[in-house]
Amino acid sequence: MKISDFQMQFEQASVQAPPAVQRALVWLAQHTPEIAWQRVDAIARHAGVSPASVVRAVQRAGFEGFVDLQAQIRALDPVIPPAWQTVATTPDVTTSVLAQEIANLTELEPTLRAQIDVITDWLLSRQHLIVTASLMTASLAEHVALNFRYLLGGVDFVDAASSQAWMLLRDLHDEDGVVGISYPRYSTRTSAFLGQCAKRTPHILWITDLGGPSIPAELVLRLPSTSQSHYSSTVALMALIQVLAHELAEREPQRIRRNIEAADAVWRILHEP
Known part of the structure; x- marks a missing residue:
């Protein structure tokens, strides 16, 4: 599977999902590469839901659990540039704002x-x-x-x-x-x-x-x-x-x-x- 395949799986699972689970799935779809190195509680904090909602979201998307999902994404060895690095290399404010x-x-x-x-x-x-x-x-x-x-x-x-x-x-x-x-x-x-x-x-x-x-x-x-x-x-x-x-x-x-x-x-x- 590619990162885009995971994202599609999260998007499909989010349709008519309970609100908290849907919110977690949206975050997972938008930040899929980060799952490789994030803990459940950190993802829950970013998405504004409970860790249990993150786990339910992962299972709704068809995975056995978070560990299973994380292992599959880590196997792809995703590269995640730090946000500060992107901003630090921006030559001017206009470019920075438009990039954001x-x-x-x-x-x-x-x-x-x-x-x-x-x-x-x-x-x-x-x-x-x-x-x-x-x-x-x-x-x-x-x-x-x-x-x-x-x-x-x-x-x-x-x-x-x-x-x-x-x-x-x-x-x-x-x-x-x-x-x-x-x-x-x-x-x-x-x-x-x-x-x-x-x-x-x-x-x-x-x-x-x-x-x-x-x-x-x-x-x-x-x-x-x-x-x-x-x-x-x-x-x-x-x-x-x-x-x-x-x-x-x-x-x-x-x-x-x-x-x-x-x-x-x-x-x-x-x-x-």
Whole structure:
């Protein structure tokens, strides 16, 4: 087997896996060469799960246990350049930042491949969507909501800390969906609001980064956000929007076209002389 074969095995096993196991499988797929020299507890810490979840993830992927998996990967003798070495040899800041963003997108790919169909189906099945966040993440969530509204219609953004959030909660139905985004800063207001939403609808999509908190949700998407600066990268979230736009248009082209044409008609009215 090659490293890519292991990664494919982890990706396939992550589909409809329990949240903690899925999170471990995503980490294993994104960091497969590192398994050769990492301990179970270290992997669990990186993935934000328990060591038991890592073991269950390994077994779900078809291996007898972690020792068996590690032995197979060690046999391939993978070479893992230290992160500091990559940065140290970078000639300038621009190159360093772009290299890191490319690395984030590379990490994102197996996650999206494993979950994009499920997320697309989930979005298309919702009668109404609320996208919520708070603090520094609010502007990012509003951008996500605007794109979803442009394509799907029936999408609202609300700051989880606002009074409007609780009014929208009042009108939430069991077939509606709520997308909660909490990174690069983790907001307890967002988690609390989603907890209340979960009492009215089971359809919660939780988007955070690899180190983000765990909350009960129907779907969980963890995005890579590594950065060389003080501010976490949000490139993966922007890429997610682009991928979803293509997936939605392929899945229901007439609906998407109708919504875009309606938006364009309003745009023309607003810009008439």
